Amino acid sequence: MAKPTHRERAERLAARSARSGPRGRWAARRLFATARKNNEVVRIATVLIARTPDHRLHEQAKLRLADWWGEDDESRVRQAVVETGAVAREGYARLRTLALLGRLAESWDEPDVRQARRLLTDYDPDVRLNAAAACRAATGAVHEALWEEAAHAGDPLEGILLDLEAPPPVRQLDRLWAEWFENPAGPLGDALFRWARPPSDTRPVAVALVEAAPPNRAALLYALILGDAPLREAAAKLAPPPDRDFVEELCERVLLRPEAARFCVDRELAPRDPARRALFYVITGQAGQHRALDPDGRLLALAYASAAPAVRVRAREAMLASGELDLVRVIVGEDRRARMAEMPREEARYLAERLAERREWDELWAFVRDLPIATAVELVRLADRWTPRQEDEHRYFRALHDTDPATVDEGLARLPERPPLEPHAVLRLPDQRILHLSFSPDRPPGSPDGPFLAVASIGQGVTVIDLRTARPVQRHEEHSPRIDGVLHVGDGAVIAHLKLLGETAYQLLRYADGASQPVLTTAQPVKSLALTGDDGGFAACTADGDLLLFDPDGEVRTLHITPSGHPAPDAISVHRESGRIVALGDPANVHLIEPAAPSVTAVPTAEPVARAVFLDADTLLCRLENGLVTRMTLPDGRQGPPSQTKQLGPAEPHALPRTGEAVFICVYGELHVYGGDPPERVHVRRSPDDSAGCLAVSPDGSLLAAGYRTGRIDLFDLRPRELAAVVRRPAAALKPRDLRLVTDTLDDAKLPPETRTALDLLRTALEHRFRFDVELGEAVHLAAGEHDVSL
Template sequence: MTNRRGRAERWTRTTARRGPWAAWAWSRLLAAAVDGDADARDGVVRIAGTPGHRFAGAARENVAGWWCDTRDPGMRAAVLATGALAAGLPARLQTLALLNRLGEWAADDARWAPTLLADGDPDVRDRAAAHCRAATGPLLAALWDADTGAGTPLRNVLLENAAPPAGAALDRLWREWLRSPAPETGDALLRWRRPASGGDHAPLTAVAVAPDTDVLRSPAHREALLDAMVPTAAFLARHPLRDIAVARFSALNARVLVEGLCARALTNPEAARFCADRGLAPADPVRRALFFMITGQVAQHRAVDPDGGLLALAYAAAPAAERARVRDAMLTAGELDLVRVIAGDDRAREMSAEETDYLAGRLAERRAWGDLWALLKEVPLAASVRLIRLFDRWSPRGDDDRRLFALLREADPETVASCAERLRHDPLPAVPRASYRFEGRVNDMSFAPDGPFLAVAGITRAVGVFDLRTAELVERHDAFHASIGSVLHVGNGTVIAGEHPDHGQPQCRLVRCADGARRVLHTANGAADCLAPTGDGAFAAGTRAGALLFGDPNGRVRARAVAEFGLGKGQWPRQLAAQPGTGRLALLGRSVHLLTPAAGAARRVHARTTARIAFADADTLVCAEHDGTLTRVPLGAGRHEPPRTAKVPGFVGMGVLPRTGQVVVADGHGDLHFFDGERLEDAGVHTTPRHGGPSGLTVSPDGDLLALGHRDGTVDLFDLRPMELPALTRCPMASFVPRHLELVAAACADPARDEPDRRTLELLRACLEHRFRFDVEVEVGGSVALAGGEHDIGL
């Protein structure tokens, strides 16, 4: 033992010398220390503590390593005395922690944080925890990347850090807390006051910590606040976020949140209880009445709406789902006038089949037979025949009512329903009524807006007006300077004619024809044959020279150049389309523009080369290209809809039926193609007996008649009214007008109709005759009877 101690002592002294012996002695001393020689280790410790010793650095490194491996108290003291640092990881970090020098901890080594926090030395653990608790910047981000999960030492100290994690780590914490609300995690997230950066639940996190202005400004945040208050998701049912949301809702006291919660209360019982407990209700009186009824607050409803008038208004404006909830609530309330609430003052024509059945059933339960009978005279025929079986032994007073009552009781509901279904799938076509033959090509036609008259312009430099009731020419204007390219009947016996240049004709005129006289309104270089009615006898016109003319009913004309609207000369009007009552005017030039005459502005709405344009409604144009492609063009600013197109090869002319919005197109064979106005879906083709040579078509202002002109001078007149018959068998009788009686009567007289259908139509006719029994002579007796057959009319 003495020799070993002496040997270790000699080696230690020798290491302090110069030359190769010192290196040899150091290697021998270190080898013995590694083999466990305590004296040799003491020598290494002495060298580690000797400043300036050539082997002091290596000695300190070994001393630190031995402490990390053995946790020997002596070596720990040596590390503290010498400031020794181990070379490898995690030993280096352990000795840095022991020496309280973790400021040298690099972000790349953050993965060793769990090891340090689990170290057996309390000083190492405490100093590592303190450093993690105070970490910032890249080290903090690296520590969160090394996160070992909820409940672990590293997670716990990171949650105590004053700075929140960034990005994905913060989002992960929010997801964990929303799924399983650990108190430590929740305390940290609320203290950091930073919502998640993204994900489905980001708005919920904003409810907890975002500024009030952010919550109120963002619709998504407002919805999330209400989601947390009255949760539909199971994980939020007993979550601390609910109490946070309720407290925030109360503190904000914002009307927009109250309205949103009240809207949810209509379908969410928990939201309804919340509103009832706190006395919350919509601000609008009409919506408040509906709210109180649906949420079962009958006393409150009675206080604000004693006669049910507000609820009737709310019901009329409500969607179908809300209406169903109102009906269910009224069953419980039992004190309201059901007819007034559901049918309103004039809502029978808008009631759904479900509403009709509900209301009829409630009236029958109350034995309100008079109200039930009044209802059945307003609803569709099939519903009336089906629901009349609700009556017990009651019958109405008055011979007329009893007669109709008996007819409805005798009718078979299945026969009536099947007839309506057959007509819906097999609508009647346009019915040819008359043909008129003129001399020369028919260039244009125009129905009068105030009577059964048709103005016709031809290539023979003449304009004629004939009476559709007698097929007689009642007015003729000739001796124009050129062929008449366009004609417009503006009512009150006044016709506007526009000349189209013949060969060698330099100028053309726009002429007003009335009371047997003619007056030139404008003279233009080139065609003056672009006309459109703008309502109440006014019109718009265009010329090849690029002028827009605006005429009033008295014949005064104001001219404006297309340049005033920002359009070039190439955009001179080939056609104009006006939407009376809205002031909208569309111009077809090289492209299609919507004009605002008052502002002198034009907006291009369709860029493709177009042949014809027509308004489908106030906010939609239908454009027809030369190849027969039809396109719906929305006009509202910011309005978007899926592209709607159709195609009719051999396109000749186009019109829109005002009542239904249907688009009708004539092809080169003279066939009429009908399209649904909303989707441009095919609604049927009417094949005309005359083939070839059509030159254009026009539709009467009321949509009852259609005229198809031909190059051989023929005009075919079609009655479009029978096309309404399929709708009449399905629509509420409250929406009928006297003119419908004539249509149904004509259908009843059709010998080709099957007997079951005839019986159904006869029943519908009886209903209409009963409905209009006091004014049928005035209204129907004065209806237009068209002169049928073929007629030669000289122009």
């Protein structure tokens, strides 16, 4: 008889504690008297009870889960806390769970504000995000208390408050003005001039203007922009011929306060940059100068695309007042579809309204159909009684017109932007210490095979598991202490790297059809293996810096990456669609190998790169040697801003290509997901058994596997994370494969009706967009649940 799983034991425990009578009460007392978050059966039982509203211990279980997570970041119960809305009893744990649930803004008061800075730097990304949102939403006494706290806490709290539209209390405003007059640099001045609130006493400004020679720079700038009429006139008379830096700063301030532009207009002052100058002329009403500088509006469109949101508002007001400029061209730019992903909803609404006013219906429809569905369903109503003439356009137009915008917004709100990273299935390989994992390549269209997962373990060789059934289909044993690398290359073949017993040599073996065949013997170990395509080709990097390229026919091409005496790369990353390869390990360079190139290009780096992975053909996500994470563009090697969090140890990134994220596994087995630009840690999942592990991502980006030294493999279905991104993308940015993702999701009978409505509309958008070239194919259904893999 099979041994019951943890889940089965937990279900029995939960059921016994729900009974009435002495036995039920005894089971309940025993459950909570011995409840420990590190006891997996008790933890699962507590989660089950918390998710069962009719269970008599429901509320008690919720409190226990909230306390566990709130006090100690117990990631294994995080999702249950979110689903049940559990809030911890007191202290920081209470505020932390409220922040996780997005309820902090409505539930905290002045004493709680003392924990604001701690919440803003919390380990959990959603706590940080929602705490920042609560700070932005604060009003009244809580808003004032936050400013009092910021006076002592510094960043990041003060940075959030400086971005608010609401000004601080008078006492704090005077403090900020005093700081800016002492050091007129940084974002503080942007906030003060945006708020346009003078200090309570402006006499020191007048004194600084009159008594200083030359006049105090900060006081002069303040007087020209925000001063009353006498102060502004005095400043204009006292001002010497301004230097270029002063002109640039003054013009930047005038962009937000064009009513104070007289000083600049009278002296014909404008920004040095031509695009910025065109924007300045438009906002300050200098139409003649703008026509002379920018007759076709290209410079204005360029400046508008890079301007801050508040400056864009001023520009739209000025363009609308002048009536001379093509709003569509300026706001959308030359490449409309490229701008769609960055266009805020209010900007899209503004542009659609202008098109409707001009009765440019075809242009309006071409614009609306490329927008995200939540924006398109709202703005399509501006078309009044107009409908497209083409029949194939009419179906999507009617679908948008007949769908309630509030229902779509509610449906999308029910799809979290960052779904939890929880295992879809758990595989357990008894007595195996897992070292390496590798997914099989993408399946050919219509193929019934796969996906497969190759697993290398200490002393157990290689096991290949069919993930549809969670059963082993191949087993390869070698008389070697360990296999140091494994790569599934398709068609049932697996490449493994091992050290030959009793020799100072290393070997790549090809396992196929129940037999092993040597591929290559090397004097130096192979440090990295990677697929280069779906046809069996792969690449390997040796410890002495050679790059070995294996084609599907077994031919090998060797590239010597670095000259003798230089640091040898010890890791590679491949972008399979473009064929690009980067080799890493040289502190001064990233080595770029173009497809079929006879040589290697050394790309110098500003900061030494330890590991990197392709996010797309031109972008790497890099872990620097100092542990920070950043993006790098190829082939110029330009690095973007680094993250605020570090990845310590030998963590290697793995790309999640469908979401634009990357995932690391640290020395403690924790999964760290990074997203955005600059990349920041957006998710952390602790190791289920506190052991080190390894990662693999399927070539199509739909599956993630995390293997641990205890023989456990967690399989994550990444499609919910992809769907969360797809539903919010502009229709212009969607891809044919998104239709399969949406169709598979709609098969879920548990979808809320509002979400089903939104996804139905998205499916219609995809069918309209790819109506001539979409082939759905057949979905692969993985075996969910926990599985003991018998070997």
